[in-house]
Amino acid sequence: MSAAGQGTAAASGRALLDEKVRAEIDDWVRRFPPERKRSAVLSALRIVQHHNGGHLTVPLMDAVADYLGIEPISVYEVATFYSMLETRPVGRHHISVCTNVSCMLRGGEEILRHIERRLGIKVGESTPDGRFYLKREEECLAACCGAPMMQIDHVYYENLTPEKVDEILDRLERGDE
Amino acid sequence: MSDEITIEIDGRPLKARKGQMLIEVADAHGIRIPRFCYHPKLSVAANCRMCLVEVEKAPKPLPACATPVADGMKVYTRSPKALAAQKATMEFLLINHPLDCPICDQGGECELQDLAMGYGRDVSRFAERKRVVPDPDLGPLVATDMTRCIHCTRCVRFGEEIAGIKELGATGRGEDMRIGTYVQHALTSELSGNVIDLCPVGALTSKPFRFRARPWELIQHEGIAPHDVVGSNIHLHTLRGRVLRVVPHDNEEINETWLSDRDRFSYEGLYAPDRLERPQLREGAVLQEVEWETALEQAAERLKAVVAAHGPEAVGALASPSATVEELYLLQKLVRALGSGNVDHRLRQGDFGADAAMPLAPGLGMPIPELERVEAALLVGSNIRMDQPLLGLRLRKAGMRGAEIMVLNPVDYDFHFPVARRLIADPPGMVRGLAAVAAALARHSDMAPPPAVAGLVAAAKAGPPEHEAVAESLRRAGSAVVIVGAQAHASPWFGALRLLAGYVAQAAEATLAELPFGANPAGAWLAGAVPHRGPGGRPAEPAGLDARAMLEQPRKAYILLGVEPERDAWNPAAAARALGEAELVIHIAPWLSEAGRRWAHVALPAAAFAETSGTFVNADGRWQAFAGAARPVGEARPAWKILRVLATLLDLAGFDYDDPEQVRAEVREAVAEAGEPAGAVAAVALPEGAGGGLWRVGDVPIYAVDALVRRSGPLQRTVHAVDAALRVAPATAARLGLAAGERVRVRQDGTMAEMEVVIEPRVAEGCALIHAAVPGSEALGPAVGPMEVVRG
Ligand code: SF4
Ligand code: FES
Ligand code: FES
Numbered sequence: 019m020s021a022a023g024q025g026t027a028a029a030s031g032r033a034l035l036d037e038k039v040r041a042e043i044d045d046w047v048r049r050f051p052p053e054r055k056r057s058a059v060l061s062a063l064r065i066v067q068h069h070n071g072g073h074l075t076v077p078l079m080d081a082v083a084d085y086l087g088i089e090p091i092s093v094y095e096v097a098t099f100y101s102m103l104e105t106r107p108v109g110r111h112h113i114s115v116c117t118n119v120s121c122m123l124r125g126g127e128e129i130l131r132h133i134e135r136r137l138g139i140k141v142g143e144s145t146p147d148g149r150f151y152l153k154r155e156e157e158c159l160a161a162c163c164g165a166p167m168m169q170i171d172h173v174y175y176e177n178l179t180p181e182k183v184d185e186i187l188d189r190l191e192r193g194d195e
Numbered sequence: 196m197s198d199e200i201t202i203e204i205d206g207r208p209l210k211a212r213k214g215q216m217l218i219e220v221a222d223a224h225g226i227r228i229p230r231f232c233y234h235p236k237l238s239v240a241a242n243c244r245m246c247l248v249e250v251e252k253a254p255k256p257l258p259a260c261a262t263p264v265a266d267g268m269k270v271y272t273r274s275p276k277a278l279a280a281q282k283a284t285m286e287f288l289l290i291n292h293p294l295d296c297p298i299c300d301q302g303g304e305c306e307l308q309d310l311a312m313g314y315g316r317d318v319s320r321f322a323e324r325k326r327v328v329p330d331p332d333l334g335p336l337v338a339t340d341m342t343r344c345i346h347c348t349r350c351v352r353f354g355e356e357i358a359g360i361k362e363l364g365a366t367g368r369g370e371d372m373r374i375g376t377y378v379q380h381a382l383t384s385e386l387s388g389n390v391i392d393l394c395p396v397g398a399l400t401s402k403p404f405r406f407r408a409r410p411w412e413l414i415q416h417e418g419i420a421p422h423d424v425v426g427s428n429i430h431l432h433t434l435r436g437r438v439l440r441v442v443p444h445d446n447e448e449i450n451e452t453w454l455s456d457r458d459r460f461s462y463e464g465l466y467a468p469d470r471l472e473r474p475q476l477r478e479g480a481v482l483q484e485v486e487w488e489t490a491l492e493q494a495a496e497r498l499k500a501v502v503a504a505h506g507p508e509a510v511g512a513l514a515s516p517s518a519t520v521e522e523l524y525l526l527q528k529l530v531r532a533l534g535s536g537n538v539d540h541r542l543r544q545g546d547f548g549a550d551a552a553m554p555l556a557p558g559l560g561m562p563i564p565e566l567e568r569v570e571a572a573l574l575v576g577s578n579i580r581m582d583q584p585l586l587g588l589r590l591r592k593a594g595m596r597g598a599e600i601m602v603l604n605p606v607d608y609d610f611h612f613p614v615a616r617r618l619i620a621d622p623p624g625m626v627r628g629l630a631a632v633a634a635a636l637a638r639h640s641d642m643a644p645p646p647a648v649a650g651l652v653a654a655a656k657a658g659p660p661e662h663e664a665v666a667e668s669l670r671r672a673g674s675a676v677v678i679v680g681a682q683a684h685a686s687p688w689f690g691a692l693r694l695l696a697g698y699v700a701q702a703a704e705a706t707l708a709e710l711p712f713g714a715n716p717a718g719a720w721l722a723g724a725v726p727h728r729g730p731g732g733r734p735a736e737p738a739g740l741d742a743r744a745m746l747e748q749p750r751k752a753y754i755l756l757g758v759e760p761e762r763d764a765w766n767p768a769a770a771a772r773a774l775g776e777a778e779l780v781i782h783i784a785p786w787l788s789e790a791g792r793r794w795a796h797v798a799l800p801a802a803a804f805a806e807t808s809g810t811f812v813n814a815d816g817r818w819q820a821f822a823g824a825a826r827p828v829g830e831a832r833p834a835w836k837i838l839r840v841l842a843t844l845l846d847l848a849g850f851d852y853d854d855p856e857q858v859r860a861e862v863r864e865a866v867a868e869a870g871e872p873a874g875a876v877a878a879v880a881l882p883e884g885a886g887g888g889l890w891r892v893g894d895v896p897i898y899a900v901d902a903l904v905r906r907s908g909p910l911q912r913t914v915h916a917v918d919a920a921l922r923v924a925p926a927t928a929a930r931l932g933l934a935a936g937e938r939v940r941v942r943q944d945g946t947m948a949e950m951e952v953v954i955e956p957r958v959a960e961g962c963a964l965i966h967a968a969v970p971g972s973e974a975l976g977p978a979v980g981p982m983e984v985v986r987g
Binding site for chain 2: 089
């Protein structure tokens with residue numbers, strides 16, 4: 019028929035969000051007025067990404083759209099806008115090297131080149147073993163006084179030198195084993 | 196008024212209202228501020244910065260589209276500071292814009308090109324690489340060149356705010372931002388073409404029009420869209436006598452600045468391969484091309500012979516509800532002058548029981564913009580969004596303002612507004628449901644239901660709570676409307692539905708709106724193209740057979756005006772039988788279909804939409820006259836002239852008109868003298884609910900409603916063009932043991948067709964949605980009626 023049909027696809031998408039994920043999303047939904055459910059989209063995506071090993075897929079984004087009662091495109095917009103949301107599979111550790119002004123003046127670009135060489139990948143890529151993901155162009159992370167700096171997962175590392183970077187990466191590699 | 200203030204723009208003191216944006220005040224006074232993202236029908240985004248102006252005491256230039264006026268404000272739109280800001284914005288906009296104007300379809304009507312002439316530098320200082328954006332495929336209607344996009348987001352806001360279905364969005368960020376669907380799919384909105392007009396650059400353009408002509412080569416003609424009762428005002432753009440595109444012509448009272456895709460892209464059907472270019476005459480088994488003179492003489496002679504042999508009642512005439520007032524008037528005059536009363540335009544209607552009680556003409560019952568302000572609405576057998584797209588848009592505005600929109604439908608249509616209450620029922624269930632609503636209202640009203648449906652209302656006395664709630668909502672609302680739509684017309688109990696709806700509206704002090712298919716049903720009633728009433732509603736003498744009866748009780752001769760009964764008739768199987776056996780079928784239309792080729796004896800090529808002048812009467816009773824814009828194809832002639840000559844050859848008096856204005860004047864006169872007709876109607880009874888049966892529900896999809904849209908290639912490539920299938924709800928499928936994808940045979944009223952099973956939860960339990968007017972259902976019977984599924 020003319021305009022029906024979307025309902026069925028979405029209903030099966032909802033099943034992608036398990037009970038635990040739904041409970042976590044609900045917790046955020048409750049913080050907004052009922053007609054502003056869509057405000058929970060950012061948190062919902064973060065939760066879903068976390069439970070999916072660090073990235074989002076189209077079916078997952080569609081499921082979130084259906085769950086919050088908004089159009090899928092509105093979810094894609096949010097997911098592609100924020101740099102902490104990934105829309106394709108990426109490595110486990112997210113490395114963000116700041117190359118904004120202060121860091122650039124203090125050698126941030128060299129730090130980035132060094133990491134690229136050591137991991138054998140370019141910015142925006144992940145290592146084949148799925149361990150590291152070198153995020154695209156990071157803007158100022160508000161740690162200019164410790165420039166050059168980088169962020170790996172949730173930790174800031176400041177006053178970097180290539181040696182210091184190696185140490186950090188070594189540690190992470192060991193810790194992973 | 197207290198919120199009136201005075202501001203000054205470029206030294207001119209101007210009155211303004213508090214809360215208005217600067218740009219609105221400037222526009223109202225003809226002061227032109229450059230802009231891209233601002234559009235008076237959309238929310239303010241203020242993202243392009245082209246409208247920067249200088250405001251006294253403000254430290255920086257301010258965007259005129261997002262700056263509310265304040266009393267005493269002094270604004271300069273062309274001061275050095277303002278101009279510098281506008282030029283700088285333009286320079287940034289052009290950084291990433293390609294210099295491909297020579298191959299861009301927007302060239303010549305591009306807002307960016309125009310403003311760049313005024314504000315751009317002649318040489319770019321930008322020597323770096325420009326960004327390139329891949330083009331998404333948005334389907335057969337809208338072409339994309341996204342490298343040209345300037346991110347004004349008008350198209351995105353249109354989907355979200357107006358069309359009510361957000362398909363386009365802005366994904367990514369900064370330099371990576373792009374407009375698209377993210378996941379590839381064709382646009383599905385019935386209003387999608389409007390983004391072409393909204394896009395200020397050549398990023399979104401018309402796909403069918405692509406590379407066909409330059410805007411400055413085209414000649415612009417005014418016209419009226421020919422597919423629904425809105426009567427949208429349009430501009431037809433022609434080149435060397437052919438229509439190359441259709442765009443909206445603003446009219447706040449009717450279509451605002453919008454156009455449905457059906458009205459915008461249907462012209463593509465004009466030059467379809469089965470266009471009838473020369474008159475044809477059947478000699479034995481074959482149709483042969485002949486001269487006009489021969490064809491008309493033969494038509495007259497053979498018609499006279501039928502009348503002589505079988506009497507005038509053996510002649511029947513069926514006309515399209517999108518024929519013009521003039522054509523319809525001449526047709527009924529001709530048929531009645533022959534002594535027959537058999538003329539009708541309601542080919543899709545299933546029941547005519549309430550004919551005598553009908554008002555002069557169907558319509559909205561209120562001015563179109565009023566629909567935005569209703570507080571409650573009940574849709575009875577109406578998919579208003581697809582059947583009357585721009586009325587759907589108005590109703591959506593009411594819905595977004597909080598109006599309670601309730602539906603009584605055989606299918607739970609996917610509306611773009613919130614639905615407050617849903618009554619989804621099979622065809623007899625719809626009558627009972629409406630009777631229950633009527634019964635609930637009768638208890639609060641001192642008006643009694645009309646006698647013909649009093650029995651139904653009495654039987655429904657103890658209304659279920661849901662129906663009570665519908666009645667309550669209609670009664671409480673300050674302004675409410677009951678809309679009787681196309682699916683109600685197709686019901687074999689349309690008379691009952693119509694009378695009940697009329698009573699519900701009366702008892703709830705609501706407006707009754709009746710919205711049948713076609714561009715001119717109101718004009719058809721007024722012109723007398725109904726069997727029981729002549730022009731202006733006066734009782735017809737003799738009264739004749741309605742469209743359904745004319746085909747179920749076969750006539751010896753038929754005159755078909757702009758219709759294709761195999762698709763347009765309520766019961767195509769009966770139509771095929773009647774026309775196949777008739778001694779004479781005179782086919783007057785722009786095209787000749789395969790089926791028409793089988794049964795036509797004389798085929799007379801008529802000028803199509805855009806090629807002829809005429810008048811349509813729209814839903815709010817406006818007579819909209821239009822002139823021909825394009826050259827008729829081949830030897831086609833305007834249908835009103837064909838009818839005039841035919842009548843003269845039949846030796847009928849009173850057909851010497853020189854131009855259609857004279858015809859129109861005659862109808863006008865008849866209408867001016869008309870009183871409100873009144874008549875008694877026989878009592879309606881429903882069949883005893885047998886239970887366990889299956890009802891066919893034969894909706895007509897949006898792009899199948901008439902011969903022109905059915906031939907529009909681009910529209911037929913959209914998702915809305917469907918073939919017949921057996922669409923049933925999961926519970927119905929389970930009860931009948933049907934599986935999705937299975938091919939089954941469908942039996943209806945002695946006819947048979949094979950089709951696929953599709954599971955569609957939106958269809959009412961006990962019903963099968965088998966679309967009418969589409970390939971695969973031509974062989975079947977009534978659009979709405981009992982049916983069976985046969986296995987093996
Ligand atoms: S595609 Fe056109 S309307 Fe849409 S954002 Fe780009 S420039 Fe604006
Ligand atoms: S510039 Fe690197 S942290 Fe601010
Ligand atoms: S028109 Fe004002 S910012 Fe775009």
